[in-house]
Amino acid sequence: ATTSKEGSRRANYPIVMIDSTVDDVTEGVIGHYRLSETLENEKWCVVESVIISTKYRGLGYGSTLMQHCITLARSLSMEELYLSTKDKMAFYARLGFTSSTAVSILSKVNIIFRGKHSLVTASTGLPGVEWMSKDLVNL
DSSP states (O other): OEEOTTSOEEOOOOEEEEEEEETTEEEEEEEEEEEEEBSSOTTEEEEEEEEEOGGGTTTTHHHHHHHHHHHHHHHTTOSEEEEEESSOHHHHHHTTOEEOOOOOEEEHHHHHHHSSOEEEOGGGOOTTOEEEEEESSOO
């Protein structure tokens, strides 16, 4: 994360994608994730927009993508990784995530797709959404 003159953080996290190549022909993007900053703590981040194409689910790509995400967050000196999910709690629990409270994020995904910042605060959580986190320090 970098700090602007005004003192606010602006993370420059990548959007990470995986593609499928069969017989040297790339079939296209089959999954991606995005890290975003939290507003509560500069050592916390949120993984958002974790998606694996339906055709490739159940083949281990989601686990591989999330392991990459955890490694990237640790390389950025993050101490806690958060996410929200409606129905994949068991999947994330297998990766070491536990139930947590919501965090506030400044979503970069909405900047890309909608051309504006979207502030999701911990107090404006969505019904049916479970927040989970993973300690990146004590692995």
